[in-house]
Amino acid sequence: MVSVAIMGHGVVGSGVAEILLTHKQKLFASIGEEIYIKKVLDLREFPDSPIADRFTKDFEEIINDLEIRIVVEVMGGLHPAYEFVKRCLKAGKSVVTSNKELVAAYGAELLEIARVENVNFLFEASVGGGIPIIRPMNQCLVANIVDEVAGILNGTTNFILTKMIEDGMQFRDALRLAQELGFAERNPSADIEGHDACRKICILASMAFGKHVYPDMVHTEGITGITLEDVKYAEKFGCVIKLIGRVKKLKNGMIDIITAPMLVPFKSQLANIDNEFNGIMVRGDCTGDVVFYGKGAGKLPTASAVVADIVDCCTHLKQRRFLYWADGKGDNIINVNESEFAMYVRAKGKDVAVKAEALFGSIQSINTPGKRTAFTTGKMPYGEFIKKINKLSADGVEILSTIRIGDL
Structure with missing residues (x-):
């Protein structure tokens, strides 16, 4: 039997508990062991829950319970989620989370702690909800x-x-x-x-x-x-x-x-x-x-991805899954002004297309009543586009909207 704790009993947390309780046999068949919910952390009370006796308002009951090997963080937000997850990893407990804000802000640090402690930090549900992507x-x-x-x-x-x-x-x-x-x-x-x-x-x-x-x-x-x-x-x-x-x-x-x-x-x-x-x-x-x-969201789709990570942790209790990236300082990211896109522009004024073509070269344009025009440019660095659009504005053209065109 593998004992787990769930921190948070909101939409996703209650969905995780529901799947673990209603899909016991299927999960047992996958890993050969029962996944047992030992604690659920929430400040609210749920007297009608089938596991009402396992609720706690004290995080220390989870961190000090040596039988709990896997902790699920579905509280959301950064604090106290970050502090709780960090302590769990340092205590030798694997952690599963759906918290994109947490992973985006502290992923490198938490993955490094997991590496040092030889435990897992998994977050499949943090990006696509029920869509497998990580x-x-x-x-x-x-x-x-x-x-x-x-x-x-x-x-x-x-x-x-x-x-x-x-x-x-x-x-x-x-x-x-x-x-x-x-x-x-x-x-x-x-x-x-x-x-x-x-x-x-x-x-x-x-x-x-x-x-x-x-x-x-x-x-x-x-x-x-x-x-x-x-x-x-x-x-x-x-x-x-x-x-x-x-x-x-x-x-x-x-x-x-x-x-x-x-x-x-x-x-x-x-x-x-x-x-x-x-x-x-x-x-x-x-x-x-x-x-x-x-x-990409929803109670059971997201909970499904969380439970998949729990199962992964259960099968790797003594061996860390290789999921890792180093910390970054942004020195590998170009400035937005260097980013190249073709652009869409919606504008108002006299002779918009003529003036735009003089600045941007070949464009595609559509005119509508009321001196409104939309046009698309070729691909160029965004900083160059801004300089040209400012010149167009200075030439009496009112810029109503600019949107990038994705080459997807």
């Missing part, structure tokens, strides 16, 4: 040199953009619907401002390229400035708008990483991923493009 990248694609990872990493924003694209909803109305359906939090800022997707691409970049990438190193934009006009123009250019997290290795060994809305061409495998679904593309030198698709 383990496939670490095992199935290990023979590949990864050139690029890009994806729709946030279901809330993808749902909102889908409603704008398919139903013609305004941003605020689509956000309100997402909240009513439980896809968005009451305070949705982490989603709609891009921070959630940024944390996830940081984790994937750290895995793919071996150095920790911290969220504050990554240029991040959300979707709050996207309008129905942009959505309609994007369609005319043969694209849809998606919030994309992307990291790409350059020929000089540096990496280009960003989280931002992008025009995604219809031909891209990411273009047809809609509603609350996520899609992650890994581009390897041997496999080419491999896409992982599914629900």
